[in-house]
Amino acid sequence: MKLKSKLVALSLVTLLLPWSGWKLLQEMERYLREAQETSLLASARLVASALPLDFQTRLSFAPDAYVPMRGLRHPPSLDGYDDDWPEAGQGMEFRTGDGTVSVSLLAGRHAERLYLLFAVRLEMAPAPSGRLAHGAADQLTLLIRNPRGLLRYTISPGAPGPLQLRSETGEAGQGEGFWLDTPRGFRVELSLPGGGVDSDIAFQVAPAATGQTCWNAPVAARQDAPGLACRAGTSEDIAADWPARAAWANLMPEWRRLSSWLAGFADASSRVWLVDRDGWVLADSDSARMPDGRAPAPQTTWLQRWLYRLVAGSRTDLQDEWPADPMRLTGHAVEAALNGREATSWSQELDTAVVRNSAGVPVVIDGRVLAAIVVQNSSEGLLLVTNRALGRLLFTTLALAIGLAGALWYFASRLSRRVRRLSGAVSGAMEDRVEPESLPLRSDRDELGELARNNEKLLRAVADYSQYLQTLAGKLSHELQTPLAITRSSLDNLSNQDLDADSRRFLERAREGVDRQTGIVRAMSEASRLEAAIEAAEWERVDLSGLVSRSVAGYQTLHAGRRVSLEAPEEAMPLQCAPDLLAQALDKLVGNALSLTGPDDEVSVSLRRADAGYELAVRNTGSRLPDDFQDRLFDSLVSVRARRGEEPHLGLGLYIVRLVVAAHHGEVTARNLPDGAGVEFLIRLPAGV
Amino acid sequence: MARHIAIVEDEASIRHNYEDALRRYGYQVSGFADRDSALAALKRRLPDLVIIDVGLGDEVEGGFDLCRELRGLSRSLPIIFLTARDSDLDVISGLRLGADDYLTKDISIQHLVARVVALFRRVEALSGGTRDEQLLERGPLKFSVERMEVSWKDTAVPLTVTEFWILHSLIRHPGHVRTRAQLMDDASVLVDDQTITSHIKRIRRKFVAVDPSFDQLDTVYGAGYRWKPAGSNGGAHGAA
Numbered sequence: 001m002k003l004k005s006k007l008v009a010l011s012l013v014t015l016l017l018p019w020s021g022w023k024l025l026q027e028m029e030r031y032l033r034e035a036q037e038t039s040l041l042a043s044a045r046l047v048a049s050a051l052p053l054d055f056q057t058r059l060s061f062a063p064d065a066y067v068p069m070r071g072l073r074h075p076p077s078l079d080g081y082d083d084d085w086p087e088a089g090q091g092m093e094f095r096t097g098d099g100t101v102s103v104s105l106l107a108g109r110h111a112e113r114l115y116l117l118f119a120v121r122l123e124m125a126p127a128p129s130g131r132l133a134h135g136a137a138d139q140l141t142l143l144i145r146n147p148r149g150l151l152r153y154t155i156s157p158g159a160p161g162p163l164q165l166r167s168e169t170g171e172a173g174q175g176e177g178f179w180l181d182t183p184r185g186f187r188v189e190l191s192l193p194g195g196g197v198d199s200d201i202a203f204q205v206a207p208a209a210t211g212q213t214c215w216n217a218p219v220a221a222r223q224d225a226p227g228l229a230c231r232a233g234t235s236e237d238i239a240a241d242w243p244a245r246a247a248w249a250n251l252m253p254e255w256r257r258l259s260s261w262l263a264g265f266a267d268a269s270s271r272v273w274l275v276d277r278d279g280w281v282l283a284d285s286d287s288a289r290m291p292d293g294r295a296p297a298p299q300t301t302w303l304q305r306w307l308y309r310l311v312a313g314s315r316t317d318l319q320d321e322w323p324a325d326p327m328r329l330t331g332h333a334v335e336a337a338l339n340g341r342e343a344t345s346w347s348q349e350l351d352t353a354v355v356r357n358s359a360g361v362p363v364v365i366d367g368r369v370l371a372a373i374v375v376q377n378s379s380e381g382l383l384l385v386t387n388r389a390l391g392r393l394l395f396t397t398l399a400l401a402i403g404l405a406g407a408l409w410y411f412a413s414r415l416s417r418r419v420r421r422l423s424g425a426v427s428g429a430m431e432d433r434v435e436p437e438s439l440p441l442r443s444d445r446d447e448l449g450e451l452a453r454n455n456e457k458l459l460r461a462v463a464d465y466s467q468y469l470q471t472l473a474g475k476l477s478h479e480l481q482t483p484l485a486i487t488r489s490s491l492d493n494l495s496n497q498d499l500d501a502d503s504r505r506f507l508e509r510a511r512e513g514v515d516r517q518t519g520i521v522r523a524m525s526e527a528s529r530l531e532a533a534i535e536a537a538e539w540e541r542v543d544l545s546g547l548v549s550r551s552v553a554g555y556q557t558l559h560a561g562r563r564v565s566l567e568a569p570e571e572a573m574p575l576q577c578a579p580d581l582l583a584q585a586l587d588k589l590v591g592n593a594l595s596l597t598g599p600d601d602e603v604s605v606s607l608r609r610a611d612a613g614y615e616l617a618v619r620n621t622g623s624r625l626p627d628d629f630q631d632r633l634f635d636s637l638v639s640v641r642a643r644r645g646e647e648p649h650l651g652l653g654l655y656i657v658r659l660v661v662a663a664h665h666g667e668v669t670a671r672n673l674p675d676g677a678g679v680e681f682l683i684r685l686p687a688g689v
Numbered sequence: 690m691a692r693h694i695a696i697v698e699d700e701a702s703i704r705h706n707y708e709d710a711l712r713r714y715g716y717q718v719s720g721f722a723d724r725d726s727a728l729a730a731l732k733r734r735l736p737d738l739v740i741i742d743v744g745l746g747d748e749v750e751g752g753f754d755l756c757r758e759l760r761g762l763s764r765s766l767p768i769i770f771l772t773a774r775d776s777d778l779d780v781i782s783g784l785r786l787g788a789d790d791y792l793t794k795d796i797s798i799q800h801l802v803a804r805v806v807a808l809f810r811r812v813e814a815l816s817g818g819t820r821d822e823q824l825l826e827r828g829p830l831k832f833s834v835e836r837m838e839v840s841w842k843d844t845a846v847p848l849t850v851t852e853f854w855i856l857h858s859l860i861r862h863p864g865h866v867r868t869r870a871q872l873m874d875d876a877s878v879l880v881d882d883q884t885i886t887s888h889i890k891r892i893r894r895k896f897v898a899v900d901p902s903f904d905q906l907d908t909v910y911g912a913g914y915r916w917k918p919a920g921s922n923g924g925a926h927g928a929a
Binding site: 482 | 700702703706707709710713773793794795797798799866868886887890908909910912913
């Protein structure tokens, strides 16, 4: 793993910062929620216990069957659709026992008029058209009873559309309506006089498709929904005894005094309801408020909502938009309260960030749960506070983490670049391409600078040492020459004495040894002599091509038995050089190749123009360089010969080649040719010297 | 009367060995270990030939100084340098010091004696009567083996004994390439290729000093050297 990657991985640890902030936020959110739940429950409890006595009485004596009637802010248009009713879809449902016929009834009043919307829905396969009696049509019969009398309307239009109504009982009861056929039934929207004050209603529907007539049944026992009783036959068939058997349902207006009283417990962000045993709203603190008394829901961005759901999502249900004026409350808190338990619940609207916290407390009168107080807090305040804190915290820590990671990355790449530069320069210096004095970072004050300075010292020491080693041979040879001369001259003198055969034999052996020592000493000093020769060399501009071809011609003459070939272009290759030295280097390479191979192997010399100079290659077949040796090949006193010849060989030949080539600012390399084809020595000479 | 040879050599063993050898060959020999004693003795009586080691004791180049002083005493005194260092050769060979020849210390005694004999012969030839003179002529080159004298276009070229024999080897067969090994054999020197190269260079320089247009000594790269047959030099005499 590179230094940089390590440091970058380390910088990832800084991401723990936003993570821990996140955790803290969640904790804070939970704490705030619990506090709010507690306070909501407390206020709900307070409202429930403080409920005025007359409302308690009223609850106790509430009619068994009633239809909540709400004060409407605008009159609904008579078109059969419920979407202009504030409580759309929340009508009181009447249903038969088997559920085949259901009637949903909405009631409201506005400007002394009573508005009713019947939605009849059949959950059965339509009857075959053949069985449908000719002229049979859907019919709705409605009775309204109030202290001023009884109104009866029978509605059975020939076709859907607007209706004009007149009470069959003769009382003033002019009204209008609208009949709308729907795929599974019909809807009738009515506007009647009288405003429905202190009224009871009863109705009868006779959907033609069923061949039955149904009416709202008396409530025998408390059920989920008020019942609908049916009997086969048309409306006329059962009309005789119907009104008597009709179960009157009270049109129950909102308890406005209670609403006002409840409003005293609500504030801008909270709302209090009193709901009956079915969850129908009896009083609503908001209805006593001005229509625009509530602040619009704050607009939040998707990012904020997403972040909030990330923090609190697991404890909040998503919910469709809350109706502005619910007729009936549902949800966990309400249901629990109606079952006698206190509870709270949370919900969040999908499109806004409004989170509602509801607390339900049962209202117990004479040991029975008759109603429930529901307090709801639209916790935009809390949400916004956390959102802003969340955003700020997240942004700050993320920016910090990114900044820190960036800084670490920059530091790491700079460090790694410096280390790479130093290491490149050191390895360059080891290959003599870079002077130890020009190492980078030497003037830096940190540990790397110290490393660079120490490296410089080390490289100098190594350079001094190799310089010492290189000159050692020359110095040693000088020192050895004097004792050698003593031995040699003594032996020479001795050989002139009268010696017996044995002594003469020993003398010859001693002389042979001295000769070999002399050879060694000469070889040792050859390198230093050559360096002197290179300095004294005569430089001139010659044709390299001619020089090489004359030399190869010379080898061919000298080594008549060997194959020495030349491959060189005819063109002139002018080069400013020391021809003596170059020829000598070529001598060494060719001689080396010839001496290492057998009589059948071939030595080829090739010369060609290269990029900015010339390439002179000497190849031979039949030998191979040891793999671990190639970089030391051109050092002094290194011999790669497998077998030692008679002549002491100290491997100076290739060293001389290197010195000569270096004097020409060129380079020499050696390599094994692929497929064991032999060895190639390649000299590159820049032409611009 | 035996010829008198002085040997100035700080290494006693070498000095004694050389003294013994030369005496055996009939020379009268006196040895000196340092410059001062040598100079003092030689001032009183000049020998016929002096062999000087370049390095004398602590004086790394004491031999050179001694040579200069002796040359001040006599211009014709034959002087041979003995040297262990190759770098000295250039100093000596320029003959700025007036040495007549030089030998490396790894030379055998036989070679040493041969050089001494050759030098005496040249001195004799210069001073005395000419006997059956063997004269080689190669164009403008006149080469007297007996007198060990070389002249180019009638101007004497001052060669050392080594250089003389190398040149002799080359001009015996003009146009033929002589390898370095052959030249070494002919000149009775046991040195390496590099030294032969510098000898050739010095010979060339000496000729060029006499005649800047000299171009007879040819390098055959990879093989050796040859004396270019006359003709290209515009010589009127032609090869002999």
